[in-house]
Amino acid sequence: xxxxxxxxxxxxxxxxxxxxxxxxxxxxxxxxxxxxxxxxxxxxxxxxxxxxxxxxxxxxxxxxxxxxxxxxxxxxxxxxxxxxxxxxxxxxxxxxxxxxxxxxxxxxxxxxxxxxxxxxxxxxxxxxxxxxxxxxxxxxxxxxxxxxxxxxxxxxxxxxxxxxxxxxxxxxxxxxxxxxxxxxxxxxxxxxxxxxxxxxxxxxxxxxxxxxxxxxxxxxxxxxxxxxxxxxxxxxxxxxxxxxxxxxxxxxxxxxxxxxxxxxxxxxxxxxxxxxxxxxxxxxxxxxxxxxxxxxxxxxxxxxxxxxxxxxxxxxxxxxxxxxxxxxxxxxxxxxxxxxxxxxxxxxxxxxxxxxxxxxxxxxxxxxxxxxxxxxxxxxxxxxxxxxxxxxxxxxxxxxxxxxxxxxxxxxxxxxxxxxxxxxxxxxxxxxxxxxxxxxxxxxxxxxxxxxxxxxxxxxxxxxxxxxxxxxxxxxxxxxxxxxxxxxxxxxxxxxxxxxxxxxxxxxx
Amino acid sequence: xxxxxxxxxxxxxxxxxxxxxxxxxxxxxxxxxxxxxxxxxxxxxxxxxxxxxxxxxxxxxxxxxxxxxxxxxxxxxxxxxxxxxxxxxxxxxxxxxxxxxxxxxxxxxxxxxxxxxxxxxxxxxxxxxxxxxxxxxxxxxxxxxxxxxxxxxxxxxxxxxxxxxxxxxxxxxxxxxxxxxxxxxxxxxxxxxxxxxxxxxxxxxxxxxxxxxxxxxxxxxxxxxxxxxxxxxxxxxxxxxxxxxxxxxxxxxxxxxxxxxxxxxxxxxxxxxxxxxxxxxxxxxxxxxxxxxxxxxxxxxxxxxxxxxxxxxxxxxxxxxxxxxxxxxxxxxxxxxxxxxxxxxxxxxxxxxxxxxxxxxxxxxxxxxxxxxxxxxxxxxxxxxxxxxxxxxxxxxxxxxxxxxxxxxxxxxxxxxxxxxxxxxxxxxxxxxxxxxxxxxxxxxxxx
Numbered sequence: 001x002x003x004x005x006x007x008x009x010x011x012x013x014x015x016x017x018x019x020x021x022x023x024x025x026x027x028x029x030x031x032x033x034x035x036x037x038x039x040x041x042x043x044x045x046x047x048x049x050x051x052x053x054x055x056x057x058x059x060x061x062x063x064x065x066x067x068x069x070x071x072x073x074x075x076x077x078x079x080x081x082x083x084x085x086x087x088x089x090x091x092x093x094x095x096x097x098x099x100x101x102x103x104x105x106x107x108x109x110x111x112x113x114x115x116x117x118x119x120x121x122x123x124x125x126x127x128x129x130x131x132x133x134x135x136x137x138x139x140x141x142x143x144x145x146x147x148x149x150x151x152x153x154x155x156x157x158x159x160x161x162x163x164x165x166x167x168x169x170x171x172x173x174x175x176x177x178x179x180x181x182x183x184x185x186x187x188x189x190x191x192x193x194x195x196x197x198x199x200x201x202x203x204x205x206x207x208x209x210x211x212x213x214x215x216x217x218x219x220x221x222x223x224x225x226x227x228x229x230x231x232x233x234x235x236x237x238x239x240x241x242x243x244x245x246x247x248x249x250x251x252x253x254x255x256x257x258x259x260x261x262x263x264x265x266x267x268x269x270x271x272x273x274x275x276x277x278x279x280x281x282x283x284x285x286x287x288x289x290x291x292x293x294x295x296x297x298x299x300x301x302x303x304x305x306x307x308x309x310x311x312x313x314x315x316x317x318x319x320x321x322x323x324x325x326x327x328x329x330x331x332x333x334x335x336x337x338x339x340x341x342x343x344x345x346x347x348x349x350x351x352x353x354x355x356x357x358x359x360x361x362x363x364x365x366x367x368x369x370x371x372x373x374x375x376x377x378x379x380x381x382x383x384x385x386x387x388x389x390x391x392x393x394x395x396x397x398x399x400x401x402x403x404x405x406x407x408x409x410x411x412x413x414x415x416x417x418x419x420x421x422x423x424x425x426x427x428x429x430x431x432x433x434x435x436x437x438x439x440x441x442x443x444x445x446x447x448x449x450x451x452x453x454x455x456x457x458x459x460x461x462x463x464x465x466x467x468x469x470x471x472x473x474x475x476x477x478x479x480x481x482x483x484x485x486x487x488x489x490x491x492x493x494x495x496x497x498x499x500x501x502x503x504x505x506x507x508x509x
Numbered sequence: 510x511x512x513x514x515x516x517x518x519x520x521x522x523x524x525x526x527x528x529x530x531x532x533x534x535x536x537x538x539x540x541x542x543x544x545x546x547x548x549x550x551x552x553x554x555x556x557x558x559x560x561x562x563x564x565x566x567x568x569x570x571x572x573x574x575x576x577x578x579x580x581x582x583x584x585x586x587x588x589x590x591x592x593x594x595x596x597x598x599x600x601x602x603x604x605x606x607x608x609x610x611x612x613x614x615x616x617x618x619x620x621x622x623x624x625x626x627x628x629x630x631x632x633x634x635x636x637x638x639x640x641x642x643x644x645x646x647x648x649x650x651x652x653x654x655x656x657x658x659x660x661x662x663x664x665x666x667x668x669x670x671x672x673x674x675x676x677x678x679x680x681x682x683x684x685x686x687x688x689x690x691x692x693x694x695x696x697x698x699x700x701x702x703x704x705x706x707x708x709x710x711x712x713x714x715x716x717x718x719x720x721x722x723x724x725x726x727x728x729x730x731x732x733x734x735x736x737x738x739x740x741x742x743x744x745x746x747x748x749x750x751x752x753x754x755x756x757x758x759x760x761x762x763x764x765x766x767x768x769x770x771x772x773x774x775x776x777x778x779x780x781x782x783x784x785x786x787x788x789x790x791x792x793x794x795x796x797x798x799x800x801x802x803x804x805x806x807x808x809x810x811x812x813x814x815x816x817x818x819x820x821x822x823x824x825x826x827x828x829x830x831x832x833x834x835x836x837x838x839x840x841x842x843x844x845x846x847x848x849x850x851x852x853x854x855x856x857x858x859x860x861x862x863x864x865x866x867x868x869x870x871x872x873x874x875x876x877x878x879x880x881x882x883x884x885x886x887x888x889x890x891x892x893x894x895x896x897x898x899x900x901x902x903x904x905x906x907x908x909x910x911x912x913x914x915x916x917x918x919x920x921x922x923x924x925x926x927x928x929x930x931x932x933x934x935x936x937x938x939x940x941x942x943x944x945x946x947x948x949x950x951x952x953x954x955x956x957x
Contacts, residue, residue: 030624030850040851041591043859043938049866050873054887056725056756063631066853073593076847079621080602084614087601100512101605104557113568116575119780120583120916122908128570129779142551154643154781155836165685193823193833199687202828240538271536276543287836295840296618297608297800299782331923337684338677341584341646342780354564360554363510369532370515373523376535380527393535420614448514449523481613483813491805491817495794497637498627
């Protein structure tokens with residue numbers, strides 16, 4: 001018996017005339033639907049005026065298609081139906097913290113007086129906005145026990161830049177820029193990319209056999225040319241770095257600084273404060289921990305909390321509270337300068353504050369506990385059928401290696417693609433790099449016990465199926481998606497990065 | 510707590526299945542001295558109604574641009590956003606999806622990013638565009654670091670017509686990452702000559718069009734000077750609607766075009782989140798920062814899209830990546846994409862004409878007021894006025910009359926007395942004839 005052949009023949013029988021499959025509807029590009037002169041927006045007549053464009057008036061067509069409003073609404077509705085989303089089910093992408101996005105947050109971000117505020121209005125007309133930023137800053141500083149926070153970074157990686165530049169500014173102020181930054185091999189790719197972008201040599205630190213930073217190897221690499229270290233805690237293996245206080249002491253002893261990648265803060269909110277661990281700077285992904293929507297890849301927001309040692313080197317702008325209310329310091333002659341246009345991701349600040357207030361201090365602590373509980377429930381449920389990368393319990397994400405697939409001819413990628421057909425977004429694959437064929441699952445606190453039970457049953461079932469020798473099934477998956485496996489090699493070898501009109505056919509032929 | 514599905518009974522059953530006594534036991538790797546045993550000192554949970562009230566009260570302390578005549582620009586513009594834009598971007602399948610790393614279940618995101626890349630390339634007159642950056646300022650900074658890589662040089666020349674925030678972001682990166690920045694002085698009159706600053710070390714020249722002060726420039730000659738010197742021309746556009754009416758940078762010889770895309774589909778939101786546009790020539794594709802969506806086929810031969818050329822990116826290339834950017838501005842790119850699709854060629858052209866007409870009429874009216882001088886021979890929807898007194902005072906006085914009259918140049922160039930009386934004034938399609946009349950009357954009164 002051969003499952004793929006059977007499936008393929010079934011597909012042939014069921015082929016439709018349109019190419020559509022029920023609710024899966026094919027949708028061309030807007031450029032293939034447009035008509036010249038049509039528009040989905042009605043605008044008033046242009047009044048008479050003096051032309052002040054000089055000789056710079058556009059002479060050529062832009063080439064944009066024209067669609068009416070109903071066509072546009074259908075186009076994007078159909079596109080949306082080709083996506084998986086946290087609104088649809090478990091989205092266990094490890095390291096990404098895909099949690100529920102409350103719609104209250106969307107509502108308050110759009111309130112008049114927030115959504116329609118211009119960044120350059122007189123300060124007297126934006127007192128409520130500055131107060132809101134100040135309140136969010138207070139929550140972030142309290143939850144981390146850090147004295148200062150730079151609000152402007154636009155995302156996690158931007159926060160990393162902010163943190164490493166702050167460290168560089170502090171070292172330069174002492175006349176000692178230094179050369180190296182120690183980064184564990186298990187780090188997110190953004191960490192070494194950030195350190196390198198700031199002119200540092202990236203010195204990798206190996207993991208020990210418990211999935212933590214190898215403390216002895218770390219200490220052996222320390223020297224007077226080390227500017228600092230970038231460590232994720234809990235780390236990308238989903239484990240708490242239990243030597244973290246020793247690591248902090250050691251880096252401070254040689255005059256370096258401790259940058260913490262806060263991508264996994266969701267595991268410890270309200271339970272562990274990074275400031276108590278000796279951290280000097282940490283970005284907080286508001287789009288992970290505090291639930292501002294991921295939006296298909298952004299926008300994010302990555303405020304960076306800073307220790308007293310680094311606070312004087314923070315970027316502008318920042319909010320202060322004076323005798324006449326709130327003020328915004330947009331220039332202070334500090335060593336850092338500016339990292340981003342305007343004042344930061346206000347739309348995300350509002351959403352994050354609404355999220356935090358909704359939970360409250362007790363609710364945030366409950367949420368992190370539930371996130372860790374859910375991950376451990378998955379780990380416990382799957383540990384007999386799959387192979388956990390490390391023994392013991394985990395924090396907010398459960399990490400497996402691909403040993404359980406040994407001899408099956410099924411890869412981590414194949415396994416992930418089979419999950420898609422079961423109605424789940426796959427876990428993070430092949431990350432962290434320190435674990436072979438890694439499968440990293442982060443359920444977050446959003447999932448119910450029932451939902452996790454079903455998820456565990458499905459994943460176990462797939463593991464059993466792989467072990468039963470059904471590799472061909474996995475190689476062909478997914479079968480039930482708008483598109484099946486896509487040729488990524490072709491995309492990279494012959495890049496087609498935009499639509500172009502087809503060259504007109506020669507008339508005589 | 511309304512967002513947490515687990516009940517106490519669930520938690521007990523789950524702990525039993527795991528084989529531990531309590532959730533605290535799962536934190537056993539945390540050193541005892543730092544493990545908090547009770548909630549931190551912050552308020553307790555609040556209902557939806559309470560949160561709405563709290564944030565509503567903060568919002569009511571602000572004067573929104575939607576509730577008064579507003580003439581603010583300087584890199585962020587109030588435009589009318591068609592209702593369907595916000596409705597569509599709030600579909601959960603867009604809003605709550607992640608970066609499209611699994612293309613079989615994210616064809617929706619990938620297709621709109623492919624359309625977005627095409628729209629940006631068409632608007633700017635360039636070959637290719639990426640799937641977005643954080644904002645115009647950071648996109649422009651990425652253009653400089655890309656130019657440094659392409660030319661293997663390390664000195665950027667910045668026009669005095671470049672938005673000061675863009676300049677400051679580039680200066681910050683130069684300082685910490687090791688490239689040199691030569692910034693020309695503020696060019697309020699639009700008369701600078703950058704050619705004397707360009708030499709054999711120059712990697713790129715960065716200009717803004719229309720400039721920060723509103724002037725519209727023909728950049729063709731500057732492009733030639735750059736190319737003769739082996740440098741790239743980077744053109745930043747802070748008002749992307751201008752591209753509906755103004756010759757695109759790609760037709761004037763630009764090598765990289767960056768833009769702030771906020772004007773299409775994205776609310777002002779006090780400065781963010783916005784969406785950075787980044788476009789360049791085909792020959793530089795492999796030096797580009799950020800994500801790229803590419804067309805391919807699936808195993809059944811059907812057209813589809815994937816993220817591609819990721820060997821440039823941090824998650825593959827780590828310390829050798831072209832940029833450290835990861836999360837960008839996906840949902841704002843979608844809003845841009847939808848708004849521009851609704852407009853189409855005819856709609857964008859007309860929208861740009863309306864903006865120009867409104868600003869031109871406003872410039873006529875305001876510059877006729879005694880003591881007020883218009884600095885611009887050319888403009889799109891923004892211009893610089895010289896007032897008979899400090900612009901900050903005037904703007905504050907206008908705000909007391911519930912008119913947001915513009916951005917004092919001194920807010921972005923503090924300490925330069927020669928710029929203290931200059932005011933940047935923008936007018937988009939949202940400005941009515943009544944708004945213009947109200948502004949004219951109020952300004953006369955304030956200057957009296």
